[in-house]
Amino acid sequence: MFNYTEAVGFLVQASSSDSSGANKIAFLFLFAGFVFYGIMFLRYRNVNKRHHHESDTKSRTANIQAGDTFVHSRTGVTDSNMPGANNKQFNGKLWGLF
């Protein structure tokens, strides 16, 4: 017998960031149509494509000076990455959808 509450609970668990790999696959099944549409849209329209000026432009550095100071330790955090990290974000792209 299909239990709606259990199914919703399973769905919420599957969508959470710390869910297991099997649950994530289940979550992917549920949105397979949307994922397929998105992949095909990007493949045909390529709206996410741009020149990677940050890596493709010739550049070099010199006179590097570093100064790092220990502040504190954090324990038991659930995020695998630093919250608010922006060292891999690039803002000089010309278009605005992504």
Place this chain on the structure above:
Amino acid sequence: MVRTDAESKDGLTKCGRCGATEISLNIETGNLRCGFCRFEMQSPNALQTYGLDGDVSMLTGIVVGSGSDNIVPSTDLVLTFKCSACGADVVIDSANSTQARCHWCRNTLSMNEQIPNGAVPDMILPFKLPKDVAVAKIKEFVGKRMAFAHPTFKAEFNAENVMGVYLPYMVFDANAHVALAGQGEHQTRSYTVKRGDDDVRLYDADVYDVRRDFSLYIDDLTVESSSERRDQNVMRNSNNIINAIMPFDVENSVCYDSNYLTGFTSERRDTNLDDLTGVAAAQSKDIARYRANEMVTFYDRGVRWDDEQLHLVGQRWVSAYLPVWLYSYYETKSSGKSFVHYVAVNGRTGETMGSVPINQRKLLLVAAGVELLGIIAFLLFFFLVGG
């Protein structure tokens, strides 16, 4: 300012051997070739000729090629030249070309001297990729995207309609000082704990205040200098496609000669340096962030830069025409709105990118089918594993 048209002359550019004006690019050699006697003329490298290739680390102040000078709005785009062969008046519409044929004696007149309307750049990078190769690349690119392509597009697609276009860009060199400050995290431990029935992964990390100061030398950052091409809102146009086929080997550009445009079309620069400085500075900051990542590898959980300063000690601007093979398709949607799709091929490297109109009805139908199968798979999974 560095004068880049001091040796240039408007009017008839004659073959050094036979005197004919029927001169065009030989893509195979990259030289200009006389259409009558096949004599080939090699144009000098622009950056070397004008001394614009000096060491970026020694750059101070602002160095600008004269072809990058501000556009004076009142400057005429349609110019009249006197044909020195027969004396007739010949009109050149510099918005679309810098050449015209004399309607009396059939000689070709060229506009090579710079006037402040953005039509004549400092340098030009000639096409290297032949049209047939570009056509094959476009066919291959579109051929892989036919399953969900719009039926009208499928019926009308003809890669032979590709056009060779010289598009206007600004090439920017910078000698900059960068100062970055923020916080970074280094992971010290990763472990799993039980919470109810679930295993949860947790992390310990050390937090540091991070500071990096360095000199950054940027060589040949290339930005669009046509206002139409700079608009890269993908909801309105597919200009991002043309952006995506960069970079170009701009260091191989040659001194501008209108004869390189024979058989191709061109777009005029309509943007001044003041309007491009913001984009160049923002992209330079991105390059600084990218290079700084090599200096903060210890912070494996990431770095949050809170303060980023980029001081331009020296900058150099050179305007250029760069070669693009462009296939364009004008789609009129059922709503009456129109959208221009491009498939672009880099005229030097062959890098190809494109936008293909989609048969939305077919794609939605197939996506609905996939969704249905996905829901069935999810329910099976739920009953077998979750339930």
